[in-house]
Amino acid sequence: xxxxxxxxxxxxxxxxxxxxxxxxxxxxxxxxxxxxxxxxxxxxxxxxxxxxxxxxxxxxxxxxxxxxxxxxxxxxxxxxxxxxxxxxxxxxxxxxxx
Numbered sequence: 162x163x164x165x166x167x168x169x170x171x172x173x174x175x176x177x178x179x180x181x182x183x184x185x186x187x188x189x190x191x192x193x194x195x196x197x198x199x200x201x202x203x204x205x206x207x208x209x210x211x212x213x214x215x216x217x218x219x220x221x222x223x224x225x226x227x228x229x230x231x232x233x234x235x236x237x238x239x240x241x242x243x244x245x246x247x248x249x250x251x252x253x254x255x256x257x258x259x
Contacts, residue, residue, distance in 0.1 A: 217245035 224238035
């Protein structure tokens with residue numbers, strides 16, 4: 162939302178942009194990412210793991226899909242799928258019955 166509000170007409174195809182890259186087509190620098198992440202206490206790796214788990218939850222915990230989309234090994238994809246299945250099962254167990 163912030164990106165769309167700040168740069169509504171940007172042609173930059175990258176997900177992460179800055180004041181310097183918003184009006185071009187180049188990516189932000191590694192230094193920019195590192196400095197911003199250090200301020201928040203979050204890492205790019207943690208965001209990537211979150212995105213993979215989110216995709217597993219949204220996509221029905223399909224390990225083949227995860228492997229293809231994220232370029233991860235079949236064993237890693239299977240672990241994410243198992244976690245997603247566990248979370249989805251817990252969610253179903255906690256859903257109030259009419």
